[in-house]
Amino acid sequence: MRLSQNIRCTTARLAGKSAKYLAKLGSGMGKSFPGHIYLKIGKKECVSRLTSKLDIGSILITGTNGKTTTTKITALLLANNTNITYNYESNTINAIVTGLLDGKASLGIFEYGIRDIKHAIPDTVSRIVDPVGVVYTNVSREHSQVSGVKNPFKEYLRAKQLLSAPMKRGIVISNADDPRTAYIGKEKEKDVKVTYYGLDIEMEDKTPVTGDVFCPVCNENLVYTKRYLNHRGIYQCGCGFSRPDPDLKFTQLKAGKDHWQVRLEGEVFNYPTGKNLQMDFPIEVPAFGVHNLYNLLCAAITYVTFTPKPERIEKTTRKIFDSLDLSILPPGRFEIFKVKGDKLVGMGQGDNGDALKANIQFMQTYAGGEIVEQTAFIYTTPDEGEEEIFEDHLSSLIYLNPRMVHVVPGRESVEAARKYYEIIKDKLPADFYPLSHEDMEKRIDKIGELVKKSPYSYVIVSGCGPEQYMWGNLKTSCKGQQ
Ligand SMILES: [Zn+2]
The missing domain is CATH 3.90.190.20 (Mur ligase, C-terminal domain)
Structure with missing residues (x-):
């Protein structure tokens, strides 16, 4: 039994790798086809052999908006400090496994989009990949109907939650300013360490929030003392639910026409070294909106949490953020x-x-x-x-x-x-x-x-x-x- 599984997993790896080679030669299927072949032969149980080859582990990035941008920037930052494998814009287990087939990396960084429970298998994916990090950008209502079936917001939120539900080790990274991702974080604190990020800037969103924002705990209307971007801001509810204190923040934003200046401040637990790291330094980023400021901050905290080279954080962050331009964003970007x-x-x-x-x-x-x-x-x-x-x-x-x-x-x-x-x-x-x-x-x-x-x-x-x-x-x- 044991032996046959060994053979099966090895065969799967070889087949997956040759599929990867073939995919490189042509066809647009390169992002998921090798993983598909691997899973077809090796089944899910073999994936743990691929993940155990990574020194640090895998990180899954999910949310409604900003996943791709966040994944790309996180990969740019971490690639400066260690060997990585990564995949973006592909939202299937096949795509993640394709990334894992790379072999020599210490860290895997994967975007994983979830539209609803039916069309994604978030908890299964989490069990198979066994991530050391699950990262949440934000949760807004979208895809209210998927393939002709209504997709209520509660179930959509639940599907996002399921991606970190099986985790028993590692770190969950959550947007403190978004009550939905904050709720997922709060609920998960009993199992693993949860790290929060948020803004601390003067800029305010004066436009009315789209739709009512209900407390994820008790369903009452949330009260905001400040909103940075739509439903992201500083909020509380009569039941006691409120915005968690961010471990890492952007502060002192100065918005110019082409460039924005901001400080990165906070104290964050670093997973590879097991130490708390303090930081406080200025960075420059392109002027591309508050929504992208969140993406940058999310990438920064993921980087700080998982880099095996903490001594290089300030230098790397400044170098990468300084070199960013609009080409990092997807083709449909505003x-x-x-x-x-x-x-x-x-x-x-x-x-x-x-x-x-x-x-x-x-x-x-x-x-x-x-x-x-x-x-x-x-x-x-x-x-x-x-x-x-x-x-x-x-x-x-x-x-x-x-x-x-x-x-x-x-x-x-x-x-x-x-x-x-x-x-x-x-x-x-x-x-x-x-x-x-x-x-x-x-x-x-x-x-x-x-x-x-x-x-x-x-x-x-x-x-x-x-x-x-x-x-x-x-x-x-x-x-x-x-
Ligand atoms: Zn409440």
């Missing part, structure tokens, strides 16, 4: 640029309420006060069955109060877009362009034309849409007008 005639355009994905709001806030930070009077909004809608995302989007649109809303379908259903438009036009001046998903070129051309012809000084283009197929191509086309 970007601000000028087009002909000095018009300022903010354009990019905002496919859940939280993300769209972050885009508006970034544009406001960048453009200043006059934006309200002078903005056109080209809104790309969610799909059929995504009414909750639409509700969140609508509340941000109403708050911004743009002079004109051009409504364009963002996903497949033109009829759903029309239905959303009917609701918008009762509240704001709006028009509608029923452009199909199939003819994306036409959709992109039309949006480009709307940007060009708009009489307003500011144009925001945001909402739902496929990452590269729509946003990537749209941005390339509009920047051609610069």
